[in-house]
Amino acid sequence: YTLDNAAHQNLAEGQVEQETFTVTVTDDQGATATQDVTITITGTNDAPEIHASSGAYTVYEESLESGSHPDASTRTVSGTFLVSDVDSPDLQVFVTGASNGNVVVSQDATSGVWTWTYTLTSNIDNDATGDNVEPGQDSFMLIVADGDKSSSTVIEIAVIDDVPMVNVTSPGYVQYGENEHDRDLEDARDAQRQHRDEDDGKVSDARGKVHEQEGTRDAHDAQGAKRIGAAEKSLNDAEKKYGSDSDQAHKAQAALEKARDDQDKQHAKDEDAVKSANDGLTDALHTQHQHEVDGEKRVQEAVDGFQFNSFTGTLASLGADALGAQVSWDKPANIRLGDDTSLSYSLSPDGTVLSAFVEGQAGSATLAFELTAHADGSYLFTQYQTLDAKVDLRFGFTATDGDLDSVHVSAGDANSLQLATQNTIIGNHGGEGDDNECGSGDNDFIKIGAGNHLLEGKEGADVFKWGLGDHDGSKPSVDHIKDFDVRSKGDTLDLRDLLHGNLDSDHLQFGKVGDKLALLVSEGGHLDAKGDGADVKIVLDNRNGADVQSAKVTLAHDLDSSFHGHSISDHDLLMKLVDTGHLKADI
Numbered sequence: 001y002t003l004d005n006a007a008h009q010n011l012a013e014g015q016v017e018q019e020t021f022t023v024t025v026t027d028d029q030g031a032t033a034t035q036d037v038t039i040t041i042t043g044t045n046d047a048p049e050i051h052a053s054s055g056a057y058t059v060y061e062e063s064l065e066s067g068s069h070p071d072a073s074t075r076t077v078s079g080t081f082l083v084s085d086v087d088s089p090d091l092q093v094f095v096t097g098a099s100n101g102n103v104v105v106s107q108d109a110t111s112g113v114w115t116w117t118y119t120l121t122s123n124i125d126n127d128a129t130g131d132n133v134e135p136g137q138d139s140f141m142l143i144v145a146d147g148d149k150s151s152s153t154v155i156e157i158a159v160i161d162d163v164p165m166v167n168v169t170s171p172g173y174v175q176y177g178e179n180e181h182d183r184d185l186e187d188a189r190d191a192q193r194q195h196r197d198e199d200d201g202k203v204s205d206a207r208g209k210v211h212e213q214e215g216t217r218d219a220h221d222a223q224g225a226k227r228i229g230a231a232e233k234s235l236n237d238a239e240k241k242y243g244s245d246s247d248q249a250h251k252a253q254a255a256l257e258k259a260r261d262d263q264d265k266q267h268a269k270d271e272d273a274v275k276s277a278n279d280g281l282t283d284a285l286h287t288q289h290q291h292e293v294d295g296e297k298r299v300q301e302a303v304d305g306f307q308f309n310s311f312t313g314t315l316a317s318l319g320a321d322a323l324g325a326q327v328s329w330d331k332p333a334n335i336r337l338g339d340d341t342s343l344s345y346s347l348s349p350d351g352t353v354l355s356a357f358v359e360g361q362a363g364s365a366t367l368a369f370e371l372t373a374h375a376d377g378s379y380l381f382t383q384y385q386t387l388d389a390k391v392d393l394r395f396g397f398t399a400t401d402g403d404l405d406s407v408h409v410s411a412g413d414a415n416s417l418q419l420a421t422q423n424t425i426i427g428n429h430g431g432e433g434d435d436n437e438c439g440s441g442d443n444d445f446i447k448i449g450a451g452n453h454l455l456e457g458k459e460g461a462d463v464f465k466w467g468l469g470d471h472d473g474s475k476p477s478v479d480h481i482k483d484f485d486v487r488s489k490g491d492t493l494d495l496r497d498l499l500h501g502n503l504d505s506d507h508l509q510f511g512k513v514g515d516k517l518a519l520l521v522s523e524g525g526h527l528d529a530k531g532d533g534a535d536v537k538i539v540l541d542n543r544n545g546a547d548v549q550s551a552k553v554t555l556a557h558d559l560d561s562s563f564h565g566h567s568i569s570d571h572d573l574l575m576k577l578v579d580t581g582h583l584k585a586d587i
Helices: 180-242 247-304 548-559 570-579
Strands: 016-026 032-042 049-052 057-060 076-084 092-097 101-107 114-120 136-145 150-160 173-177 309-314 326-329 341-347 353-360 365-373 378-383 393-395 397-400 406-409 417-426 434-438 443-448 452-456 463-466 477-481 492-494 508-513 516-521 536-544
Touching: 049 136, 049 150, 057 076, 057 114, 076 150, 092 101, 101 136, 114 136, 114 150, 173 309, 173 378, 173 443, 180 247, 326 365, 443 452, 463 536, 508 536, 508 548, 508 570, 516 548, 536 548, 548 570
Parallel strands: 057 150, 173 417, 417 443, 434 452, 443 463, 452 477, 463 492, 477 536
Antiparallel strands: 016 032, 049 076, 076 114, 092 136, 101 114, 136 150, 309 378, 326 397, 341 353, 353 365, 365 378, 393 417, 397 406, 508 516, 516 536
8 A cells, every 4th residue: 555645735733534445355266355444544744845936146235325336226136935835824934144134025915926035234244355256145044834844945145245446536726836825924914014004003093182182181171270260369359359248259259150160061071082082092902902813813824824725535435345444545756846846755654644745956855745545535635835836646546445355546547646736826915006917728726916906817727816915995906807717617716815704795796897797895794785895896807798687697507507597696696606616705
């Protein structure tokens, strides 16, 4: 007897079924005998079965939110599986494992097919040796159970490593040409000397006024005392000659009282004048002290401003394995700046700080700039000295992530860090009269001094900077820019030293000079509704129109091609300039 197992798989644990068959025995004479045989079949619990579809399942570390290319679609993968149990329809499905991801399972109510979905949630140590031979792996187990027995299958997920990617940005410039720091310090000291001269004169005038009022008071007191003395003598004479109750004595007494009253009134008036003069002296001394404090502060800021040019950029995206990463510089070759000077480099022991020095023939060396690489793939450029000449600055580096995967870029590679240069041109400094400043055709940094100017940046992205000492206080400076262009050149107006963070209509407005659009600037916030009270008028010679509004609309469209309005407020246009980086105001 052989059990037909398939016919009885439905038997649960302990359930019994019987099969009966008849055995017939026949002898050689043809006689027969029969006997029924009964087989009892007792059910046992069969383990459930699970069958997962086969396939290669892959996710990518770079798709993580912390990865180099976040993308939810490539950090998730799915597959299907079936579960069954011949003797129990009541099954439960579990998931275990998945060290670096989440797994959810669901069943289609119609087809009965189960689906698992794995989502990568964290990076793994794909390859600690750094050779990146194989992808990392995560896995999880699908388990089906019927309450007594269970079965399982393991799903393996390949996790492709997120390796460093070169991502070089350089949002700033290396300055060459004139030394802005020295001129800023000189500007601050000139402004300080100007305030001192003005304040000394005002204090001297106020002291003179006090002395004058005190002298007037003393003179009036002397004159009053003389009049009182004469009145007292007249009273004595009248009393002796006519008697104390005589008309003559009474008139003399009234004259004495009037003299004394006149004296008191004049003295009070003179004391008020002296007090007013002293108040004026106090105000002048206070203003002198405040100007001295502010002047010293500006001088100190200019001294501290020796570190005057700084910006940050990126070198590489470290992606999901940024923890434990490091970025280091290659040491460049020295560069000849001129007949007597050269640019040499030194590298910190860990390779993260690259220092450049200007060396002279006598062996002197001064720090010109530093490049500091950070573990997150960014860098900081800080310039301490304007270079004597325009040079080609290219830098190589190595970025290594926490898995020891690395990418190296040589200085000669197209994707190396290339720092653009900016020519520094400092205009007429503190003198009278007009001044013409013309750019070099490079990215120019044009520092405007005192007086009126005709400015032309020419080609390149030019920065026009107004600083201390650009106006003498008696009349506004009028500076014309021939070719201010935000759309094709990317020019910038730097008004930080004049505005001190203020962008309200008291400090900055649009107006017209002739038929040209102009920016009207008041350092002290004295602009009125008509635009009067400006310290500096910046005339954009290539911005004209039938009226101020049309010229503003044209500028707004150059800043934002999606702008199609017919009017724009001063505030909105100024904010467009600020937001696009074409107006520096430190708001």
